[in-house]
Amino acid sequence: MEKTRKPKNIFVEGAISPEKIAKSIANHATNHEIGGHSIFLGQVRADAKEGGKVTAIAYTAYEEMALQQAFEIREAVFEKYPLTCMHIYHSLGEVKVGEICLFVFTSSKHRKAAISACEELVERIKNELPIWGKELVSNDTSVWKENT
Amino acid sequence: MEKTRKPKNIFVEGAISPEKIAKSIANHATNHEIGGHSIFLGQVRADAKEGGKVTAIAYTAYEEMALQQAFEIREAVFEKYPLTCMHIYHSLGEVKVGEICLFVFTSSKHRKAAISACEELVERIKNELPIWGKELVSNDTSVWKENT
Amino acid sequence: MKLIVKVFGKISEEIGESEFMIEKSDNIASLKSEINTIYPQLKDLKFAIAVNKKLSTDSDKIPEGAEIALLPPFSGG
Amino acid sequence: MKLIVKVFGKISEEIGESEFMIEKSDNIASLKSEINTIYPQLKDLKFAIAVNKKLSTDSDKIPEGAEIALLPPFSGG
Numbered sequence: 001m002e003k004t005r006k007p008k009n010i011f012v013e014g015a016i017s018p019e020k021i022a023k024s025i026a027n028h029a030t031n032h033e034i035g036g037h038s039i040f041l042g043q044v045r046a047d048a049k050e051g052g053k054v055t056a057i058a059y060t061a062y063e064e065m066a067l068q069q070a071f072e073i074r075e076a077v078f079e080k081y082p083l084t085c086m087h088i089y090h091s092l093g094e095v096k097v098g099e100i101c102l103f104v105f106t107s108s109k110h111r112k113a114a115i116s117a118c119e120e121l122v123e124r125i126k127n128e129l130p131i132w133g134k135e136l137v138s139n140d141t142s143v144w145k146e147n148t
Numbered sequence: 149m150e151k152t153r154k155p156k157n158i159f160v161e162g163a164i165s166p167e168k169i170a171k172s173i174a175n176h177a178t179n180h181e182i183g184g185h186s187i188f189l190g191q192v193r194a195d196a197k198e199g200g201k202v203t204a205i206a207y208t209a210y211e212e213m214a215l216q217q218a219f220e221i222r223e224a225v226f227e228k229y230p231l232t233c234m235h236i237y238h239s240l241g242e243v244k245v246g247e248i249c250l251f252v253f254t255s256s257k258h259r260k261a262a263i264s265a266c267e268e269l270v271e272r273i274k275n276e277l278p279i280w281g282k283e284l285v286s287n288d289t290s291v292w293k294e295n296t
Numbered sequence: 297m298k299l300i301v302k303v304f305g306k307i308s309e310e311i312g313e314s315e316f317m318i319e320k321s322d323n324i325a326s327l328k329s330e331i332n333t334i335y336p337q338l339k340d341l342k343f344a345i346a347v348n349k350k351l352s353t354d355s356d357k358i359p360e361g362a363e364i365a366l367l368p369p370f371s372g373g
Numbered sequence: 374m375k376l377i378v379k380v381f382g383k384i385s386e387e388i389g390e391s392e393f394m395i396e397k398s399d400n401i402a403s404l405k406s407e408i409n410t411i412y413p414q415l416k417d418l419k420f421a422i423a424v425n426k427k428l429s430t431d432s433d434k435i436p437e438g439a440e441i442a443l444l445p446p447f448s449g450g
Contacts, residue, residue, distance in 0.1 A: 018170040018171070018173040018174040019170055021169070021170060021173060022166040022167055022169060022170035023166070025166040025169060025189065025248070026166040028191070028246075029191075029246035029247065030246060031246070032193060032194035032245045032246055033193060033194070034191050034193065034246075035190065035191060035192075035193045036188065036189065036190055036191065037187075037188070037189040037191060038186075038187070038188055038189075039185075039186070039187035039188075039189070040184065040185070040186055040187075040259065040262075040263065041173065041184065041185040041186075041187070042183065042184055042259070042373045043176070043177075043182050043183060043184065043185060043255075044183075045180060045181060045182065045183045045257065046180035046181070059372070060304060060305065061304075061372070062302065062304055062346070062349075062365055062367065064349060065346055065349040065365065066372075068349050090372055090373070097180045098176075098177035098178060098179070098180055098182075099177065100173070101373070102372070102373045107191075109193065111188065111190070111270060111450075114188075115188065115266075115267050115270070118263075119263050119267075122259060122263070122373065125372060125373055126370070126372060126373040127370065128370070129370060129372050130304065130346070130365075130367050130370055131370060131371065131372030131373075132304055132305035132306075132368060132370065132371050132372070133371045133372065134305070144305055144306040144309075144368065144371065145371035146369050146371050147369070147370060147371045147372070147373065190450045207449070208381060208382065209381075209449070210379065210381055210423070210426075210442055210444065212426060213423060213426040213442065214449075216426050238449055238450070249450070250449070250450045259373075270450065273449060273450055274447070274449060274450040275447065276447070277447060277449045278381065278423070278442075278444050278447055279447060279448065279449030279450075280381055280382035280383075280445065280447065280448050280449070281448045281449065282382070292382055292383040292386075292445065292448065293448035294446050294448050295446070295447060295448045295449070295450065
């Protein structure tokens with residue numbers, strides 16, 4: 001029988017803590033088929049803007065659509081690479097500079113699958129998920145971010 | 149004046165703990181130029197061997213040479229990619245199945261440099277550092293690992 | 297027959313609402329010109345339109361009771 | 374004039390030592406045949422030779438007091 005996976009929530013309120021990441025890594029210690037983990041973390045930069053510097057990004061999303069898209073991306077990447085595990089977390093709400101807003105985590109028997117899958121996931125998350133970041137600037141203005 | 153870097157110790161006695169990884173991530177929160185981190189973790193697998201399963205890997209190294217090689221790899225990768233930070237940790241001694249034996253961590257303003265540099269580091273570490281893993285098998289035999 | 301249109305990001309900020317009602321159109325192209333009439337300030341903004349949580353193209357028909365969403369360029373991560 | 378030869382991994386296990394002394398040879402090729410005479414059990418093992426912590430080739434000269442090391446295939450990570 002095919003294992004059917006259901007959409008999982010990827011959203012986290014506010015920043016993603018290093019402790020959450022550590023816990024997620026530790027949870028995989030019981031899986032003795034894993035030989036490699038690949039992790040990508042997005043961190044909020046204090047980019048210079050007209051009149052000031054970015055102090056935080058406020059994230060909003062079309063949540064239902066984002067979860068559905070994330071599910072389809074997840075299925076496609078599981079199909080393409082021999083992965084043991086895959087986790088995606090993205091912040092909603094305010095994330096300050098220096099804090100983590102995206103956490104992508106893939107595990108596999110061999111390193112290459114984990115590394116390639118993680119990279120592909122990051123690209124697809126940035127390009128395909130209806131999520132918007134509003135950069136809050138130190139002079140109380142704001143700029144809507146655009147991924148390039 | 150050119151910043152000169154000196155060889156850093158990459159060796160850790162025994163397994164690398166998730167807490168160490170979390171602390172290393174948290175240490176980068178004060179660097180507000182970083183936009184992306186890429187992390188690779190090697191984990192010991194319980195591979196099936198003649199007469200049993202791998203229960204641990206015991207790592208030894210030609211330490212002085214490994215540190216010098218790691219330094220040269222580090223310099224070359226810093227030269228090639230616009231990185232903010234780079235960290236390499238490898239276990240020595242016994243690491244049990246499910247535990248982490250390699251931790252490679254790169255940070256950059258933009259994701260692509262961090263991801264490519266991390267992948268390249270992992271390949272070079274596996275191919276070029278004089279480190280040996282002896283797989284300890286459940287029936288009290290052992291097998292010298294070979295990277296492929 | 298009216299449809300609910302959800303709006304996000306810069307568009308939501310521009311019109312000061314997170315959703316609005318609009319008369320149902322047959323396809324996406326005519327929905328767009330309808331939107332431009334009501335909210336001329338959106339004319340210069342780039343956005344995609346989702347119908348029932350799927351990205352659409354101009355010729356796509358709009359089903360009864362569809363959930364429409366106006367999506368500015370994504371900027372997650 | 375003798376040199377110290379450090380040995381690692383499977384080679385160290387095979388000969389039961391972590392280093393041994395050997396008469397200095399002019400180059401790596403002659404060092405290798407010297408080693409094979411003393412430790413015939415190494416004949417079938419694959420290993421590289423480092424001279425002063427750098428990988429060498431057969432024609433490399435061996436300097437006075439060099440640190441030699443026999444390195445089986447690496448298996449870090």
